[in-house]
Amino acid sequence: MRSSKRARGLKRTAVLVGLVVAAGGAWTALQGTRTTPAAEATHAMAEEARPVAVAVVSxxxxxxxxxxxxxxxxSLAADLSAKIMSRVTQVLVREGDRVQAGQVVVRLDAADLTAAVRQAEAAVRSATEAVKQARTEADIQAVQSSTRVAQAKAGLEAARQQLSMAMEGPRKQQKLQADSGVAEAEGALAQAKANLSLVREGARRQQRLQAQQSVLQAEAQYRAAKATYERYRSLFEQDVIPRQRYDEVKAQFDTAAAQYEIAKQQASLVDEGARPQEVLAAEEAVRQAEARLQAAKQQRELAHEGGRQQEIAAARAQVRQAEEALRMAQAATAETTIKQDHISLLAAQQQQAEAALQAARVQAAYAEIRAPFSGVVTGRRVDPGAMAAPGTPLVRIExxxxxxxxxxxxxxxxxxxxxxxxxxxxxxxxxxxxxxxxxxxxxxxxxxxxxxxxxxxxxxxxxxxxxxxxxxxxxxxxxxxxxxxxxxxxxxxxxxxxxxxxxxxxxxxxxxxxxxxxxxxxxxxxxxxxxxxxxxxxxxxxxxxxxxxx
Incomplete structure (x- = not known):
């Protein structure tokens, strides 16, 4: 027992000694590698200093x-939408397409809008024609009214002069005028009788020659006018000249043809002699000239002798008649004012029709959606066949x-x-x-x-x-x-x-x-x-x- 305890003590002592020896060796090694500050400074001084660029912290x-x-x-963007509800028929752009200001990008169905425009155009034409016709009628009535008033005034003035002549007796200039009237009537009667004699006896040789010369001149003018007309007709058919110029040349040709025909008839009349109806007409002209001469002589007798009571009464009746005619003519002018009011009404209706046409065209223009400015299409939100509603974006342009x-x-x-x-x-x-x-x-x-x-x-x-x-x-x-x-x-x-x-x-x-x-x-x-x-x-x-x- 004692021997085992002793053995364990020896082992423990050996371990401690080993640890001490190891620690001593490590300390000796550490001391051998460590450099003291003094040694480090000495070593740094031994090295060469590196040149560097420096800057000051400021x-x-x-x-x-x-x-x-x-x-x-x-910078500028717009979402384009329709102003009317309609079906989309065409979308003319895609994303990325460049468009110009005013370019059509979307089209809508516009059949009903087009029909409305045509109806409005017809209404404008009808209203315009109504105004034109009313103005023509008013102009004619105004001319007729003014003519009636002028004639009535002239008749009243003549009646008053006749009454004055009947009441006051003839004046010197009136007598001279009456004498001159008789002389003129006698001259007209002599001319009528000479013409009757010429018609009955036939034309002389120089008259025949003159008629033939007139035929030749008329024929030359007719041929020249015909050539000009045919040339201008060809130019008109080719749209080279305006219709107005063509109509002027055609009128000249028609006139030349008529004059040529008259000249031929006149020459034929000179050659053949007067017809019975021409003799009767010449005799009638003689009788009328004799009647005018008789009236002129009676007027001369009145001017030289003075008016009678019955003539004065007749002159006064003529004055009253003329005054009444003047009043009626002046009253008829009031219809002109009524016509003008009717024209004003028709003109207002015409303006209303034109405004309706403008509104119809504006509505029709809504069927084409255009780019408000030049740019790039960045969004397409509709396809053909879709229903476009106001306010719903269809295309975006930037x-x-x-x-x-x-x-x-x-x-x-x-x-x-x-x-x-x-x-x-x-x-x-x-x-x-x-x-x-x-x-x-x-x-x-x-x-x-x-x-x-x-x-x-x-x-x-x-x-x-x-x-x-x-x-x-x-x-x-x-x-x-x-x-x-x-x-x-x-x-x-x-x-x-x-x-x-x-x-x-x-x-x-x-x-x-x-x-x-x-x-x-x-x-x-x-x-x-x-x-x-x-x-x-x-x-x-x-x-x-x-x-x-x-």
Missing amino acids: QIDSATPVEVTGTVQA SADGHRLEATVPEARIRLIHLGQAIRVGIDSLRWEGTGRVTEIVPSADPGTRTFTVKIALPAVPRITSGVFGKAWLPGDERTRLVAPATAVVRRGQLESVLVMVDGTARLRMVRTGEESGGQVELLSGVQAGDRVIVSNPAGIPDGSPVRER
Whole structure:
């Protein structure tokens, strides 16, 4: 028993001795590899200092931009819809098609609208003809009325003169006039008798020659007019000359033909002699001339002898008759006013018909839906055969002239924005950044989000489309920042660091960076103003390396 206990004690003692020996060996090894500060400084001095470029961490006062987001929209967009309910017959565009202002993009069924237009056109023609006919009738009646009034006035004046002559007796000029009337009547009777003698006896040789010459002249004029007419008829059939000119030439041809026929008949009459009816007409002319001579002589006797009582009474009766005729003629002119009122009514009906026609044409034009501006079709929501209803979008068109970013801005930042302001913007999907300009600030805020909508016009950006995500950086509040060149920062994963030159030695400092702009980066922690940071390949310089400024 004792021997076993002793053996276990010896084993325990041996283990302890081994542990002590091992610990001593490890301590000796550690002391052999450890370098004292004095030894480290001596070793560093022995190494050659590396030349580096350094920059001073500076302190500046600037505003930190505030990032806001938004959606890109076309500068001009329209959802086209129908103004009438009708069936779609044609859709002439597809998504992506470019259209011009006024181009038809959708057609609707317009059979009933076309019929309404034709009906309105017929109503306008009917009303126009009614006005034209009424004006013609009114013009004729006005001429007739004025003629009746003028004739009635002239008759009244003649009756009054006749009464005055009967009552006062003839004047000298009236006697001369009566004598002249007798002389003229005698001359007319002599001419009628000579003509009767000529008709009875036949034509003389010189009259025959003159008639033949007239036939030749009329024939020449007829042939010339015929040639001209045939030439102009050919030109008219070829639509070379207007119809008015053709009608004028045809009228000249018809006149020449009539004159030629009359000349031939006159020559035949001269050659053949007068017919019985012509002799009777010449005798009747002689009898009428004798009757006029007898009346002229009676008028001369009245002028020389003075009026009788019965003549005065007859003259007064003629005056009363003439006055009554004048009153009736003047009363008839009132019908002209009635006609004018009727014309005014018809003209109003014509204007009403024209307005109805215009309205029908406007309605018919609604069957063609046109692009309001030039752009690109971005949406087609209807196909032929579908029923279009007012207000229901059929096609969406967006202008290709430009786009804008509609950014959502917190109410606390809206005071820093004004119209025309230049704003830095970016589109992540296109990896593009540029400068836009504020064109509109919606004056009311969203009560739910307490934000305003700011519209920023974008420059021309290739492949940009509406609906994509965009950013804008608004000016922030002024604050003090520490900045250094961005090349001084070394990034390893999520860690950021810089090398600060301290007494000829590169010392590693862990930092936290902020915004980077224009080659400068904001240092939020880890350095102080005035620190000298290494900017030439800091990643390749170990911490504690001797360095010197170039």
